[in-house]
Each structure stands twice: as structure tokens, then as C-alpha cells.
Amino acid sequence: MTVPTGRRERKKAATRQKIADTALRLFLDRGYDAVGIREVAAEADVAVTTLFSHFACKEALVFEQGEDFEQRLAAAVTDRAPDEPLIPALRGEIQALVRHCTADSTAPVWRMIDATPALRAYEESMRQRCARTLAAAIAADPALSRTETASRTIARFVIDAYALARESDAPEATVDEVFSMIEAAWEAAAPSRRT
Amino acid sequence: MTVPTGRRERKKAATRQKIADTALRLFLDRGYDAVGIREVAAEADVAVTTLFSHFACKEALVFEQGEDFEQRLAAAVTDRAPDEPLIPALRGEIQALVRHCTADSTAPVWRMIDATPALRAYEESMRQRCARTLAAAIAADPALSRTETASRTIARFVIDAYALARESDAPEATVDEVFSMIEAAWEAAAPSRRT
DNA sequence: TTCTAAAAAGCTAACCGTTAGTGTTACGGT
DNA sequence: ACCGTAACACTAACGGTTAGCTTTTTAGAA
Incomplete structure (x- = not known):
């Protein structure tokens, strides 16, 4: 203490x-x-x-640094301004994470990870845990009012955006493109408004 | 031959x-x-x-049977009727796969898989390969006319639907709910039509 | 049929990540 | 100063996996 x-x-x-x-x-x-x-x-x-x-x-x-990944994404949901929409907040966070992976200081490590199957698999398992934490954070926010399933789905989609960006030649553009699709999916999961 | x-x-x-x-x-x-x-x-x-x-x-x-997973999904893309839309075809295939996992004859195996971290991780790696194959099949169909990134994204989303359904209590309903979100994402990735 | 090259299967012996079991030291609170 | 315990060390092993090499089995040519 x-x-x-x-x-x-x-x-x-x-x-x-x-x-x-x-x-x-x-x-x-x-x-x-x-x-x-x-x-x-x-x-x-x-x-x-x-x-x-x-x-x-x-x-x-290998993953000693950058373990906070999980917390940061959940925090992007819980700590955002009361009227700030969810998806842009998540996009910003993913962009920041992607930039971190491509920064000069950490790039060699990520290159090694990409070249090593065991490390890729381990990273994937970290992503899954991450998706679960994120899903819980989304489901816990009453302002968002989505289904459990919808929360889990969006969480996985967001993690996909990160994974796809990591595999891409133009990471930041990929994040934007994927997030425009995520935005649509998120809207489609909105509760119908004529009650 | x-x-x-x-x-x-x-x-x-x-x-x-x-x-x-x-x-x-x-x-x-x-x-x-x-x-x-x-x-x-x-x-x-x-x-x-x-x-x-x-x-x-x-x-x-453990995964001796049901290795064709990969082929079947790709086939659902390439072998569909010329005017049949992509997403419903994929939803049908995923539903079939989910039903297979919950069938009485194979259920014990899938229960064992769910209970064993090593097997869950292995299944996840199979899913990733699967997503790549599916992405290639989607990108290869000129009638769909989507970006490389959009193809890869949708492929991952479809695999997510399967994963989420496997974790769910009501697999078939989950597939439907996730696919309604996928449908929206797919439309959002359509090329703009006023050229 | 007989022979031969190669595929399939076998044996031994090890490597590597990981863990259980069992001490031994060094620190923090009293 | 003392005790409980957290951190670390040592040995020895276990389980998955592979390299190196020999033996059996098969397909096809002679």
C-alpha cells in the first residue's frame, strides 16, 4: 500500500x-x-x-514492455468524455499503439516477432485476452446500450483492426479503412429507437 | 490423379x-x-x-476430422451462384459449421477443446490460416470489387462470427446477430458508385 | 520372378521448455 | 536480535519434438 x-x-x-x-x-x-x-x-x-x-x-x-495494451484499450472506453462517441476514441488508441510498434526504437523487436511463429501465436493469445477485457468495458457502459454479443463482436473487430494494421504496409491507412467498416457495424447493432 | x-x-x-x-x-x-x-x-x-x-x-x-474447414469457406465464396450475394452465403456456411460442432457425435470433442488451453490456441491458429485463405478468395472475385484491406477485414470478421458463436450459449442466434453487423461493414466498404 | 530405389516405419538418443521438490539466503516487521 | 517469508538456487526430472541411422515394405523395372 x-x-x-x-x-x-x-x-x-x-x-x-x-x-x-x-x-x-x-x-x-x-x-x-x-x-x-x-x-x-x-x-x-x-x-x-x-x-x-x-x-x-x-x-x-519478449513482451516485457507494452504489456499495458490491455489496460489502455479498456481505459479508452471508460475514461472518455461523457459525450465522446466510442468508435473514434478506440480508433485513436489503436492508431497510437500501431505507431508505437512502428517507431524506430521498437521496430526491430516487432520485426522479430513477425518472423517467429511462436511469438506470433503468443501475441495472438494476448490479443484475445485483450478483446475480452475490451468487450467487458463496452458492455459495462450503459450509455452505449448494446447487446452482450454486439459488445463482444465490436471488441474483436477492434482487435482485428490492430492485427490487420500490423500486417499491412500502410498501417495507419489500414486502421482508418477498417474502422470505417467497424463504425458501420457498430451502428447496425444500435437498439431500435422506436420503442 | x-x-x-x-x-x-x-x-x-x-x-x-x-x-x-x-x-x-x-x-x-x-x-x-x-x-x-x-x-x-x-x-x-x-x-x-x-x-x-x-x-x-x-x-x-485432435483436429483430424474437420480439417476441411478452410476449403469449405473458400468454396462458399467461389462456388456460389453468380448473382448470389456474398454475406448470406458465408453466413450459411458458418451456420453449418457451428451446427457440426454442436452435433451430438462431435460435441464431446469440442467440449474437450474448449477445456484445454493448448487446443484452444491451436484452433485459433487454424482460424487465422482460414481467414487468410478466405480473404484471398474474396479478393479474387472481381464481381465483389473491394479493397485488399476490405477483403481481409471481412474475412477476419467472418471468422470472428464463428469464434463468438462457439463461445456462446445460443450459437445460431449469435451467428445471425454478428452477421447483421458484418453485412453493414461489408456495405460500408462498397466502392462509391458515382464515378 | 527377381532386383532395386524409395517410401514408410522403427530405434536410439538427445534437445528444449518447463516444473516439482528441496534447500538457502536476505529482507521486513516485530 | 529474531522470526517468518519472499526471492533465489540446485538438482533432477517430465513431456513434446527432432536428428541420425537402420530395417521393412512396396512399386515398378528388368
């Missing part, structure tokens, strides 16, 4: 960071598949079991 | 079938995670390496 600044937690965070940094360096250097867990642990000077107490699996080492 | 009825290919198919049958029986009996590859191979009376020459991984053993 106090701001987490015990020596203990600082050391823990440092260990975690050192593992992630070491892993990413080795992976980018020699390829994800060519570097084994035992080697990462040795290079970071920790036991293999310690590594796995910080990260659930090998793939998770 | 001749109907494949050499002794060789019959024996090979038989071996494959025996492995798949044995695996499914053991999995349904005692749980997917509780049965190891070595045990499946022993029970089917083949070497482990033989098993892996027929199936790419453990998960693939």
Missing part, C-alpha cells in the same frame, strides 16, 4: 529487468529460436527456476 | 487413422494433458517418430 520502494521489491524488479534485457539482447543478436532458456539464465546470472518465477514462458520475455 | 488406391497409400492412411482414433479415444477417456505422446504411440503400436511423420504436433491429433 505504501509506494512500493522496499529494498526487496527494488531488487526483484532489478532482477526481472536484467533478465528481460539480457533475453532481448540475445534474441535480437542471434535469433529467438537459436537462444535457449538455459543460456539466457546463465547470461543474466540467475537460475532457470528464477527466470520462470518472473516470466510465465519463453515468449513472455 | 487416379483415385488414390495403391496398397501403399491405403496402408499409410490406415496407420494415420489408427493413430488419430487411438489418440482421440485416450484423450476423451483420461484427458488431453494426462495422456502423453509416448503412450498414444504405444497404444497405436507405432513408433513416436512415425506418429510425428503423420501429425505435426500433439494438438493436430
Whole structure:
């Protein structure tokens, strides 16, 4: 509850960071598949079991940064101005995420992810969790008044926009094009107004 | 090209079938995670390496039947009557697939899949391949005249409909609801007609 | 029929990610 | 100063997967 600044937690965070940094360096250097867990642990000077107490699996080492994805999308729904429409808010957030993936500093990592089936699959599973969180946030907003199914559907569509943009040559234009389709789908799911 | 009825290919198919049958029986009996590859191979009376020459991984053993998924969806696009609209044709196909998953004969398998993270993930990867094939089929039909991006988008949306229906309590109703949203998205992607 | 090339299946032995079991240290609160 | 516990380490294994190599089976030519 106090701001987490015990020596203990600082050391823990440092260990975690050192593992992630070491892993990413080795992976980018020699390829994800060519570097084994035992080697990462040795290079970071920790036991293999310690590594796995910080990260659930090998793939998770790569996604250390940018884990907040999930929170950010949900926040884009819950924290928007009371009269701000949903879809543009989500489009803005997706655009920001896409820009982050294509930024110079992170681009090599994303290129590695795209080139590695295991990492693509892991990212996909993260996206699914993300879609569920987003669906819950949408369904929870009474102002939107859509079906459970419609909420889940739109959430998946939004995640699709991100996935399609990541695969695209012109990510930002792709986001816009997909979102114009999402907008239409969202309107089509509106409750009929003559009650 | 001749109907494949050499002794060789019959024996090979038989071996494959025996492995798949044995695996499914053991999995349904005692749980997917509780049965190891070595045990499946022993029970089917083949070497482990033989098993892996027929199936790419453990998960693939479960999806032996219903692999045609991919072809069927693409066929629903390419084989439809010249003036039949795309979306209803796809909805019909998805409905058929969903019904197949809930049929009494296959329901236990799908229940096992839903209960096993590894199998859910594998199914998701199959869906992605499927979406790509479907996107190609849609993009290849000049009568539809949509963008590459629009084709890919609709393909993903259609696959989403299937995924959402599988997770739903009322699969057929879910398919209909999602498809009404897809229909709107599809129309919104139509090329503007005043050229 | 007999022979041969190749496909299919087998065996061994390992690699790699991951985990259980069991200590050992270092820290935080008392 | 002391105790409970969180963090880390060590060993040893398990389960999926593959490489390397040998043996069996089959298709088709001679």
C-alpha cells in the first residue's frame, strides 16, 4: 500500500529487468529460436527456476514492455468524455499503439516477432485476452446500450483492426479503412429507437 | 490423379487413422494433458517418430476430422451462384459449421477443446490460416470489387462470427446477430458508385 | 520372378521448455 | 536480535519434438 520502494521489491524488479534485457539482447543478436532458456539464465546470472518465477514462458520475455495494451484499450472506453462517441476514441488508441510498434526504437523487436511463429501465436493469445477485457468495458457502459454479443463482436473487430494494421504496409491507412467498416457495424447493432 | 488406391497409400492412411482414433479415444477417456505422446504411440503400436511423420504436433491429433474447414469457406465464396450475394452465403456456411460442432457425435470433442488451453490456441491458429485463405478468395472475385484491406477485414470478421458463436450459449442466434453487423461493414466498404 | 530405389516405419538418443521438490539466503516487521 | 517469508538456487526430472541411422515394405523395372 505504501509506494512500493522496499529494498526487496527494488531488487526483484532489478532482477526481472536484467533478465528481460539480457533475453532481448540475445534474441535480437542471434535469433529467438537459436537462444535457449538455459543460456539466457546463465547470461543474466540467475537460475532457470528464477527466470520462470518472473516470466510465465519463453515468449513472455519478449513482451516485457507494452504489456499495458490491455489496460489502455479498456481505459479508452471508460475514461472518455461523457459525450465522446466510442468508435473514434478506440480508433485513436489503436492508431497510437500501431505507431508505437512502428517507431524506430521498437521496430526491430516487432520485426522479430513477425518472423517467429511462436511469438506470433503468443501475441495472438494476448490479443484475445485483450478483446475480452475490451468487450467487458463496452458492455459495462450503459450509455452505449448494446447487446452482450454486439459488445463482444465490436471488441474483436477492434482487435482485428490492430492485427490487420500490423500486417499491412500502410498501417495507419489500414486502421482508418477498417474502422470505417467497424463504425458501420457498430451502428447496425444500435437498439431500435422506436420503442 | 487416379483415385488414390495403391496398397501403399491405403496402408499409410490406415496407420494415420489408427493413430488419430487411438489418440482421440485416450484423450476423451483420461484427458488431453494426462495422456502423453509416448503412450498414444504405444497404444497405436507405432513408433513416436512415425506418429510425428503423420501429425505435426500433439494438438493436430485432435483436429483430424474437420480439417476441411478452410476449403469449405473458400468454396462458399467461389462456388456460389453468380448473382448470389456474398454475406448470406458465408453466413450459411458458418451456420453449418457451428451446427457440426454442436452435433451430438462431435460435441464431446469440442467440449474437450474448449477445456484445454493448448487446443484452444491451436484452433485459433487454424482460424487465422482460414481467414487468410478466405480473404484471398474474396479478393479474387472481381464481381465483389473491394479493397485488399476490405477483403481481409471481412474475412477476419467472418471468422470472428464463428469464434463468438462457439463461445456462446445460443450459437445460431449469435451467428445471425454478428452477421447483421458484418453485412453493414461489408456495405460500408462498397466502392462509391458515382464515378 | 527377381532386383532395386524409395517410401514408410522403427530405434536410439538427445534437445528444449518447463516444473516439482528441496534447500538457502536476505529482507521486513516485530 | 529474531522470526517468518519472499526471492533465489540446485538438482533432477517430465513431456513434446527432432536428428541420425537402420530395417521393412512396396512399386515398378528388368
